[in-house]
Amino acid sequence: MAPNASQAPPDRKLPQHGVKGAYYGGQWVDLEDCAGTFQPDPSKCSQCPTRSTCPRSQSRNAVASTASAEEVVYDVVIVGAGCIGGAIARELSRYALKTLLLESADDVSQGATKGNSGIVHAGYDDKPGSLHAKFCWPGNQMFPQLDRELRFGYQLNGSLVLATNEDELKILNDLMERGRKNGVQRLRIVQKKELFEMEPALNPNAIAALHAPDAGNVIPYEFAIALVENAVDNGVELRIRREVTDISKNGDLFEVDVRHWEPKEYVDAREKMGKSADGSEPAGGGGGSFVFKSGILVSSIGVMIKGVIMALDESIEGDVRLQSAVATAFVLVVTVILMLKPSSGSQRRKPTVLKDLVDKCPPPVGSGQEGKVEVKDMFTGGSGSWNAVKGVTVGRESVKTRYVINAAGSSSDAIARMIGDDSFVIKPRLGDYILLNRNQGHLTRHTIFPCPDPVLGKGVLVQTTLWGNLILGPTARDMHKPEAADMSTASVQEYILSKCKKLCPYFDPKEAFHAFCGARAKSSRGDWIIEPSVADGSMIHVAGIDSPGLAGSPAIALEVVRLLQEAGMDTPANKTFNPNRAPIITPKAGMRGLKMGPVGKNDSNGMDAEETKMASNVVCKCEKVTELEVVRALRRSLPIDSTQGIRKRARAGMGHCQGDPENYCCEARVRSIIARENGVSVDEVGGRPWPATTTLSQRWIDDEEKKDLENLARGLDARH
Numbered sequence: 001m002a003p004n005a006s007q008a009p010p011d012r013k014l015p016q017h018g019v020k021g022a023y024y025g026g027q028w029v030d031l032e033d034c035a036g037t038f039q040p041d042p043s044k045c046s047q048c049p050t051r052s053t054c055p056r057s058q059s060r061n062a063v064a065s066t067a068s069a070e071e072v073v074y075d076v077v078i079v080g081a082g083c084i085g086g087a088i089a090r091e092l093s094r095y096a097l098k099t100l101l102l103e104s105a106d107d108v109s110q111g112a113t114k115g116n117s118g119i120v121h122a123g124y125d126d127k128p129g130s131l132h133a134k135f136c137w138p139g140n141q142m143f144p145q146l147d148r149e150l151r152f153g154y155q156l157n158g159s160l161v162l163a164t165n166e167d168e169l170k171i172l173n174d175l176m177e178r179g180r181k182n183g184v185q186r187l188r189i190v191q192k193k194e195l196f197e198m199e200p201a202l203n204p205n206a207i208a209a210l211h212a213p214d215a216g217n218v219i220p221y222e223f224a225i226a227l228v229e230n231a232v233d234n235g236v237e238l239r240i241r242r243e244v245t246d247i248s249k250n251g252d253l254f255e256v257d258v259r260h261w262e263p264k265e266y267v268d269a270r271e272k273m274g275k276s277a278d279g280s281e282p283a284g285g286g287g288g289s290f291v292f293k294s295g296i297l298v299s300s301i302g303v304m305i306k307g308v309i310m311a312l313d314e315s316i317e318g319d320v321r322l323q324s325a326v327a328t329a330f331v332l333v334v335t336v337i338l339m340l341k342p343s344s345g346s347q348r349r350k351p352t353v354l355k356d357l358v359d360k361c362p363p364p365v366g367s368g369q370e371g372k373v374e375v376k377d378m379f380t381g382g383s384g385s386w387n388a389v390k391g392v393t394v395g396r397e398s399v400k401t402r403y404v405i406n407a408a409g410s411s412s413d414a415i416a417r418m419i420g421d422d423s424f425v426i427k428p429r430l431g432d433y434i435l436l437n438r439n440q441g442h443l444t445r446h447t448i449f450p451c452p453d454p455v456l457g458k459g460v461l462v463q464t465t466l467w468g469n470l471i472l473g474p475t476a477r478d479m480h481k482p483e484a485a486d487m488s489t490a491s492v493q494e495y496i497l498s499k500c501k502k503l504c505p506y507f508d509p510k511e512a513f514h515a516f517c518g519a520r521a522k523s524s525r526g527d528w529i530i531e532p533s534v535a536d537g538s539m540i541h542v543a544g545i546d547s548p549g550l551a552g553s554p555a556i557a558l559e560v561v562r563l564l565q566e567a568g569m570d571t572p573a574n575k576t577f578n579p580n581r582a583p584i585i586t587p588k589a590g591m592r593g594l595k596m597g598p599v600g601k602n603d604s605n606g607m608d609a610e611e612t613k614m615a616s617n618v619v620c621k622c623e624k625v626t627e628l629e630v631v632r633a634l635r636r637s638l639p640i641d642s643t644q645g646i647r648k649r650a651r652a653g654m655g656h657c658q659g660d661p662e663n664y665c666c667e668a669r670v671r672s673i674i675a676r677e678n679g680v681s682v683d684e685v686g687g688r689p690w691p692a693t694t695t696l697s698q699r700w701i702d703d704e705e706k707k708d709l710e711n712l713a714r715g716l717d718a719r720h
């Protein structure tokens with residue numbers, strides 16, 4: 001039966017990913033059973049061929065940024081590396097194609113993918129006949145196998161849509177019928193007695209719910225990272241901090257103009273040390289990066305070929321031929337010396353005292369408004385966009401390709417207009433969230449929805465995340481409407497709390513420790529746009545992909561491949577394709593085998609011989625992240641040059657203290673490990689920006705702000 005409204009139910013101790021086990025293929029696996037399932041044999045997974053880190057802002061397999069690079073012709077260029085672009089890239093990596101993935105932000109998954117609920121919707125509320133309905137359920141059904149291959153963490157927790165009166169009960173029946181038309185299976189109406197046996201912390205006024213057992217949840221950015229990692233391991237090239245500025249057509253080929261940017265703080269740090277701003281080669285030091293050497297080699301070969309031809313051409317005067325021969329020999333000698341000199345990324349690593357690097361780190365930022373992210377910045381990566389970090393243009397690139405996939409999220413209409421296609425407009429809808437500590441996650445196992453709003457959609461929800469936090473939100477603020485655009489932070493917080501209290505009245509708002517916002521790409525058509533461009537059929541639009549886009553992403557990727565084939569693209573199989581990926585995190589059993597302590601006590605010196613020491617050294621206390629987990633993330637196939645990159649992959653700084661330097665100083669520790677592994681100074685490593693998109697007044701909220709949230713919730717309790 002329903003609990004008393006004033007009496008919170010006991011903690012059910014629900015499983016949390018990485019704590020004494022892991023979610024694998026949708027189901028919970030105990031720690032002793034993780035070997036061979038969640039933790040596979042690494043030799044059977046796609047992986048980097050080296051133990052080094054990536055070049056700056058690009059994958060290891062990136063084509064050198066030289067004049068010769070402009071002669072390379074790609075089969076496909078994908079614009080946008082969120083969960084849609086990532087899913088498409090991964091699907092295309094099954095084929096022997098030359099594919100390039102371009103991302104305007106400083107990492108993959110920085111747009112709408114980063115700022116959403118991570119729900120793998122079942123598809124019962126999508127309009128029958130729409131593209132939402134066409135791809136949601138098929139995509140949903142692909143997630144268990146996807147997670148068994150990529151190990152991003154998928155929890156098959158199910159969802160409940162609550163009804164609190166007879167009118168809402170009728171809506172539940174309408175939703176179930178709509179779901180039946182959409183092909184959704186196993187839907188049923190749960191009555192009150194069973195409902196409160198399933199979820200004892202619900203609003204006591206709930207009388208029934210629509211149960212969708214196939215709904216699940218992921219951490220959306222971890223999902224996108226897994227997709228792109230596996231795609232790059234299988235041959236896709238990635239370049240980040242690349243903003244597409246123009247697209248033109250020359251014969252059968254698109255020419256995509258790209259602006260390469262880097263953060264101003266990074267450029268300033270490089271210039272002070274006499275290094276190149278684009279990160280390709282330090283001036284006067286080292287042997288250069290792989291990409292730099294590749295460019296030198298290609299250019300030198302061209303010069304030497306011309307020199308040999310001139311030296312052997314008897315129609316040229318003898319002294320000129322002699323000069324050509326001498327010059328060619330000189331170029332050959334210099335090239336050999338440069339090629340044999342150890343690369344900056346592969347020089348013999350020297351033992352490093354991590355404390356020396358930590359002492360040089362600037363303090364983390366947790367107050368002020370300098371890093372505030374504007375709505376327009378969310379179109380190109382939010383806190384990872386060029387404008388948010390005062391980006392500086394460091395290069396221009398031109399890319400030739402046969403096909404373009406427009407998966408640019410909120411910028412997809414701008415990409416379409418570059419080829420004269422104005423058939424749709426993106427109208428961003430902001431979704432704000434409040435995140436509560438892990439001690440609140442027991443309040444619900446399922447994702448809890450209200451009856452849907454005919455205008456605003458699914459509504460504000462309450463959900464336990466994969467890692468055990470309780471997430472509240474989102475709002476649905478259409479930014480073309482002044483009343484939504486002008487909402488104060490207090491109004492946003494009150495809106496979220498008021499809606500969530502009607503679903504689950506027992507959460508403690510004092511446990512809030514983080515808040516964020518994402519921009520959803522609503523299209524002027526009211527449906528997803530997955531089609532060849534009306535201006536040029538060789539560009540495929542995958543635009544306006546709002547909720548449930550994450551759920552539909554793997555099915556959408558299959559459709560895009562079909563459209564490319566229909567447009568004339570050959571798709572020979574990639575005979576070396578490996579679908580399997582090892583996870584970054586290692587499940588733990590409390591502090592067993594782990595060591596905590598001040599900086600310098602348990603740190604390794606960075607040498608491979610001390611890997612066992614890395615595995616026990618905790619660098620983030622709240623989330624029990626080890627030094628080895630950070631190092632392994634850095635040695636994967638995607639470039640990482642900021643603590644934010646590690647935060648999204650290994651969760652260092654994601655816990656309740658939010659990297660408080662007075663607690664464990666985890667941001668400085670991680671920053672130092674990145675500097676050590678990448679062979680750069682700590683000033684060249686990015687930190688976490690503030691305030692980004694949060695509605696909280698400071699990164700480490702004080703008791704006064706917690707009390708404000710509590711008072712707000714108490715006022716809402718009195719009203720309800």
